[in-house]
Amino acid sequence: MKRKRIPIAPIKGRLYFAFFMFVITLTILGGRVYYWKTVKGAEYESRAKEQQINSYDVMVQANRGSIVDRNNQPFAVSTVVYNVILDSRVLSLKNAREDYRTTQQNKTFAALQEVFPDLDYDELRHGVQINPETGKPYTDNSWKVLAKKVDKEVKEALEEQNLIGVYFEQDTKRTYPLKTLACHIIGFIRGDSKSGIESYYDKYMTGTPGRSFIAYDGNSTAMRQEYDPKDGDTVVTTIDYTIQQYAEDIVKETAEQWPSDAVGIIVMNPNTGEIYAMADSNAFDLNQPDEVLAMSDEEFKETWDAMTEEEKLDYKYNMWKNFNVSSTYEPGSIFKPITVAAALEEGIITPQDTFFCAGYVEMYDEKMNCHLRSGHNTLDVQGALAQSCNPAMIYISQKMGKETLYRYKKNFGFGDKTGVDLPAEENGILYGEDAIGPVELATISFGQGFNTTSIQAVTAFSAVINGGNLMKPYIVSQVVDKQGNIVYENKPEIRNRVISRETSDLMRIMMKATIEEGTGKKAKIEGYSIGGKTGTAQNGSRKVQDKWALSCLTYFPVENPQYVVLAVIFRPEDYQDGKQTPVPMTKKMMEDIIKYKNIQPSYAEDGTAITKKQGTVTVDDYTNSDIFSTLLSLDSKNLNYRTVGTGNIVVNQFPHGGTQVEEGSQITLYVEKGEDDEGTMPVPDVRGKTYSEAVTLLNDSGFEVKTENEKTDGVVLSQNPKYGVSVELGTEITLTMGEQQQEEEEKNTSNE
Template identity: 35%
Template sequence: REIEKVFKERGAKSAAVIVMDPATGEILALASRPTFDPNNYGKYPATNRRNFAINDAYEPGSTMKIITAAMAMEEKVVDGESRFFCPGHIKVGKETIRCAHGRAHGSQTFAQIVENSCNVGFVQVGLDLGLDKYYHYVKAFGFGKVTGIDLPGEASGILVPEKKAQQIDLATMAFGQANAVTSIQLTTAVAAVANGGILMKPHLVKQVIDNNGKVIKKCDPEAVRRVISEETAHQLCLILEDEVTLGTGQNAYIEGYRVAGKTGTAEKSKPGGGYLSNEYIASFIGFAPAVNPRLVCMVVVDAPQGYPYFGGWVAAPVFKNIMQDALHYLEVPMYKSQENNKTLEKVEYVLVPDLVNLPLAEALSLLNARGLQSKVSGSGNIVWQQTPQPRTKLQPGAQVIISLSPYDKDDKDGEVTIPDLQGKSMREVAKILSDLGLHLIPEGYGLAYDQSPSAGKVVSRGSSIKVKFQPIGE
């Protein structure tokens, strides 16, 4: 019902949903669209007879960050004290990788790069892991080969050949590009995180019974291997719970339950290399309850039409509707706090986004998407200040005051003297230049160490200033 609805309403090319018991690997529900009538299959195109959840591989995007996070936590590459700086982009070799959000996240904890789905942060995590460890874990989680599910035509997915992999491959694999996976592979891998670290073989058939009711074949749960420790799995589950309560997965929240998961909005590769500019795969994978999960559910929608096309907007609500019904049907008890034995209720608040240095139109769009009102002060096109500050918790409908840069006006008449920017962060530099009506062209990340034109030069408002940054200590 739900997958049919989103498939039709969003005019998607394909869509699929998988619901699994993470403890056993048993497939409790599986649906794929487009579909066909098996009694009149000749009337349908051959593509309709494909099971999108099993037969087709695609680059998963940010849902794959769950697996990268599991690797990094297991290898102790990251911990609760780890911090990552996102200037909006990062250079790997000759290639520049930009954060999907199009702007800098600044300094973040590891949990925050998951919550913010920060590509730049995950590139840094992947490079810290290294190729050998990455391939060890990605294979251990079952990618690159069939899961062995009892359905025909299962695809094995595609991994960049290990011997040919370069640092740029590692960087992109870390946030879900370069490798292609199937929905059943990813569901099985995430189920291993949900169940405490054990990869289970997925199976659709529970048992076979003859005409007399005698069981002639029984499919017992089959553990493939332990891939991460129970402690790593538990800690990652808590991080993924924050992704749903605070991050991009808020539309997957189910009142009364602790829900964990991850959104994905993946670019679609095109024949001959590169990516399509106007087609995406929107997905969400998650589980509930977040501790001792009963169900894992993955929703994938190929090429949804219209805006927004993000996984958090397209797939997460489908996950919510399916899981809400399933949890109630299975009589999974709602969460009750130990303090007052009251059923968990969703805290009705949203986090204020960081709007400083954004174009006004984009800032207003971000506030509207989070259900916040806006009051604009001043004239210009660039946000200069905001009240309250980023990451402040507000109730939906609350007001955020935006002050526009007094120097960023349509007329660029007048001249300004360029200040000395050395030693300042990218955020500080961006604000200083914006206040002066100048545009920043950044290179690198960290603290400013060089600028062109140099300090003291006089330029016209509206000019561009190139500033080079380097990490602290280099």
């Protein structure tokens, strides 16, 4: 029988087709695997990690760096606290026996309720029960924060009980152990908002946060993973805790005695710009900045309750504001040293120049009064500063001209920020040179017609006495890390060279007279060499007579100033001339510093200098020299002095020139009036006075008097020679008498 042949072609076709389909299927499967692994792999991996890590993945806050004083006394510190967490997924114990699950859940909730009784425990209990439909706890968020920022003691008490599902998340808490002390300097933190040093140096104190998260295995066992944070750096201030405490006690006492908008003090090193203290009477507790301390007073509480919400907010903003850097006022007479220093530096005046003060100066329709309405008569430059004479400053400014005075005002930093390392510093208010007319020039000379800040004023004044350098003030000396390495450092920085050392030395010596015999006598401390300047200025409209800024600047020791103190009473209530004064504030501040630093006196009780044996020097021959150049020379040799007689010229001395003496010795100078001054005197201003008043003043000054047409009725309408002109004694002054047509309203720019 013949075998039947099977055709090979159809079989081969079917094999080829099967192989082809196999390749196609393999290609498709390979493509899908490639797609899942490469394209969707990252997404699936991320989802897997999310499921594993669950919802807990938090940033661990770094411990914020501390703020300390120059001696490491803490102002602001961060302490470790803890957030209490309940993980309902763990506490659900879904794979445990029912009795064990119930026992452990009851134990956990009982312990928590004892510490945190206000939580909704019905909701918490429901949240840890297993939903039969999903097989998971009912709560949407298995990781729940039960309490924030609890102390270490609370954490340890809960940990000892080995509670299932309870975890602790490390956090930090900012505290201010000194409460109100230096509150405006240190500042505070409210959410994302910060003030003071807390704001200015925030980037150094913040640190780098860490990370903490929980991963779960297949049995819902939590596995905690942590990356430690890097703590912030420590900010070291120039503030001396003790001096700051003294300053705050003084402003508080003054504010209670003389209620005002603000009372402030700054204590600074005039040579470096380091700030030792900065106090403001509007204090608040840094730990509770929203709390108004005055609320304890029943009368104030009634006022507070009557305020609108906007008024309450304004009150708090003013309370938080640092008066010494953020509030402006007219400086008044503490600007006069700038006027005099500029004129001396330019050679426009000499220390021997004299000025006549009749109690006022008339300019156009302005009558600019001196604080002594009867007038100072004749004053030299030192006397004009000591007695704070307005007319003398006006005469000096007229000699200078507006271009020169404006240039020096800008050079001394007025109208510009000082650059102090605190936020919210104001520029002050300074009008352009084009806006200065004759009246404005006069008022600027004694510190009115522009605004300054306290930090600006004390920095400018320091340049007058430190050798002529306008320094950049600073309140932080350095920033250090945990290992003590310096991360950032402030050093003394000269912003501008404004006057020569010779002019500065002369000013430093002349302003000693303000404290010895002038308007600052209440700041005198027996045995100590102190200089300074007082100031009083009206603020705002001249028709508003109750807006005043009272100020006093002092420095010591005069020979080599190490401390400059500015005290300000801003807008005192019911101001009475001479009653409210910041002069005693500066005296008390200096007394406290002297006691704290154990600074020895320069003079004995009888006024003689206490000799300090530091070597020997040769005394120059000062005979026929002017007194001011003599004092500069003695100061450069570290020699003390006393004067006998009155005048500007040295006629004799003891010890004599060429004598070897120890440094610190006292040289006695015998002085008389110089020949250039003999026989001449500026003519007093007698306009507006009666005939008898004018005759008395002119005769007492050494002049003869006659009137036109021998008329003596009415008041003096004009005089010849004019007032202020120096003429020989005995000169006849001609007066024109008559009735004043209209009594002009007195424009009073009273200033100490």
